[in-house]
Amino acid sequence: MPFPRAQAFDSNAHWSTLIEQYDAVIYLGPEGLLSQHPQLTETFATVAQIDQRVGKQVVLVHAAAAPGQRLVIAPTGPLERDYDDVRRYADAAEKAIRVACDAGSRRPALVVVKPDSLSQYQHAAQVAFLAACQALWQPLEARERLVEAEIEPVEFIGMQGVTEDEANWLNAVEEGRRLARDLCGTNPERMSAIRFAEYCVEAFKDVPVQVEVLGPEDNIQQTYPLLFSVARASMDVARHHPRVVRLHYKPEGTVKQTLLFAGKGVVYDTGGADLKTDGHMAGMSRDKGGAAAVAGFVKTVGRLAPKGLEVIAELGLVRNSIGADALVADEIIRCHAGVDVRIGNTDAEGRLVLADLLSHLREDALQREHVELFSIATLTGHAARAVGPYTALVSNGPAHAQGKATRLSAIGDNFGDPCEISRSRREDFAFVAPRSAADDVLSSNNAASAVTARGHQFPQAFLTIASGLDKHGINSQHPLAYTHIDIAGSGVQGGDWQHGKPSGAPVLCLAARYLLD
Template sequence: MSVSVQPLQCTTDCKDQNFDGIILICQSYEQLPDELECLKAPLQDYSAVDCCVAEEVVVVKVPGLSGNRLVFACTGPVNRDYDDVRRFSDAAAKGIKRALKAGMQRPLLVCPPHSSYAKSTLVAVLGALHVLYTPLEVREHKSSPHKVAVLGVWAKNRAQGEAVTELATALESGRFVCRDIGGSDPERMAAPRVAEYVQAVFKDTPVTVTVVSHLNILEKEYPCLAAVNRCANTVPRHQARVIKLLYCGEGPVQQTLMVVGKGITYDTGGADIKAGGVMAGMHRDKCGSAAVAGFFQILAKLKPKHVKVVGAMAMVRNSVGSDCYVADELVVSRAGRRIRVGNTDAEGRMVMVDLLCEMKEQALQEVSPHLFTIATLTGHAVRAMGPHYSIIMDNGAAHRSGNALQWQKAGEVLGDLFEVSTIRREDYEFHKGKSEYEEILQSNNLPSSATPRGHQTPAAFLIMASGLDKHGLDSDKPLPYSHIDIAGSSGPFPGVPTGAPILAMATKYLEL
């Protein structure tokens, strides 16, 4: 399966007649560079009759320009304390939507570089590409996979233009894969079909794919995941898959990234069923695994050297029925920890914990390893930080290196933003067993959004139940680990997944 990203074409001529309209993205048309001087006068004339030119997207007829028309989408202020580079992606998204309404099929995006934001042009292109993504189910039933024939990108010189378009294509291909998996419905991206999709995407690439499907292996190697899968396993098309990915860049390995993604293809809540009309949208509970696949797609395109990346996608359906796992059950994790199930709707930590344990075992043999879990894990993440931000939490070894703050800084470059949280002693206490039967309590029986520290405590559970607590700062072999909750940043429903947090991850580790 080819990843059919929207075609891009760069040009240094804003009057290039290969395009049928211009989309101008900037803070002020009065401060355009000399190369774009021809765009200034038409907007000055328009502003004389419409004072909303800086507040609303406008279309101006300009003879002699590409397509004789100009869409102006102002970013608004970009220098206030609370402004960030998303002003450019937001404006580009509005601009491309207006261009589509105007009937453009070959729009030229013009976003001159801004002195305060080194990647503003790239961010604008990515903003437009987000709008131009066509969902997988739509592509499979339409003759054309693209909303426009080509998206032009203006740059001052050819080298800059080619660099932006090549990088944007690589990054968008990762988001494309992430959206396909994360956004598609629970049947089109049921676990076996996710495995088929991933195998097709990475065929003949530097990424190696291994799929674990045999029930006996799942039960032996990943008992917590198998417990969640027990009900879904009775329906062949819903049976769990563990998808393992491996990328080894050229040259000596300098860093090893080990990433586990939550891939709940549909979350009914299980026996603790999601009642009250809150189940709709739960096909998006697989965006953590989708992000893992998306990051590997970027690796396959950019082929970075000296880095090894190990990935695991835990693809499971949390079904409800006579064979579903229930609260009060005792499950022994791969690390040998007795876990009391507190709530079957806390299934995400269950499907990831044994894979994290396996990564921990392997990490002891790797060069400079760092372990991660990525998940749409808690409603509390949205309650705490709002609907647009990923949250990252470090264990002691990761915190010592300043990892979370580095991720936050990397996220600011392309507008894939993070808030930093801290795993505290109360989070570990929360998950200690409450009787002699169990060592660890999986969760309480309240929604995470109604639980104090509801997005931090699952990170402590993952550390405890995977055995990572034996590799803290007080051990002979500390292992850096970070948990990333993307419940808020993964995107709205209804709507298209954002692809978070792969832009931040690529920025941090691939030296964009």
């Protein structure tokens, strides 16, 4: 899985020392700092006389002394307004790397100029590199169909002022994000549940992560009954059979903290018996973005092999098909946690998949100390409507009391992978309360989440009950911190689920939170 590697070089290096190794130099920063940069002042002033775009737009200019004689000047725009953040550098980096690549650069050097007085830009270089990699990524099917080196020609990106350790961390994070994009961004046949699992087995061969794959032959109908109910209509087609992938990274020595992840991997979502209409089925091959993100984060963990941190993940991989044996609304299914679930709408299938996974992970959590549980999913249109391009965090009582989402959100802001914080409240539990003595919880209402009040919050209440985590609240004998992460708004760029590039969110945010010393 080649991708442009970050390569550290001396922060005091002059252009003349970079000529043999690099073939372009890219400067990122606000206009004022770029125009005053010691190595850029004269060129900036000269070019600005004939090109009024300099300092306003990304421009490529000829510079005889620069590596490859290519100089890209990429202004970030203003940085000091209340609403500016480090994504200004990400935006500039994406534009700049495309210009450099189109001009023929294969080994650009990146110089990030940031204001020392503004702490929110301390990680601007890391954000710029990862944004450049996002811009350069091409879909897995394209790389398999065409010549990979031709459509992704950039070999590495030099990073000024970044240490070797920081470069290694960046490469591990990008490797995870790339895996997440590959898994999420593929069509439903190339990345069916079976092939998704196979891709994971191959992807984790070179890292210390144990991979276990379970299929129908492993009795998942009994051990993951809600998940299997979603997959029921796909069972007549062998290549569409469901899978559960379990990933386990266990460090050498003492475990000080354990993270447990459930990932929604609906490889195609027709809506089931509550069939999607009016063109809303297009893009539903990306409904596996949660499982993809979890796999990506675990890949980063395996590559960095941190001490003291254990990570366990379960990915639920199913196709929500329509057919004679399809799940229908009004069914009551007893889930892994022993809770009777009444189905409200078969297009609310992701929470069914996650509930069984979380119940299994709950059992893992009860055998360990210092644990945190997460579910990650492209779960609701309401999250995309409510918070736009941001990741939505919904915490249970213990996680809220411990400030888990607040910490994750603050770190996400600093690394350009931002989140919005939501709360789980009594109305959410009332919303999914049973309407009769025949069941214990209602999976959903029968309206679209985007037009339902608290449409991305109440599913967390369902997940809490259906997984058994409601027995581990803040006042229980064994509280368990649980945060639901909805990436319906952040999982692809521009909100275009059919054609937009998968973003890999929230791999970066999680890596910055748990994998940086």
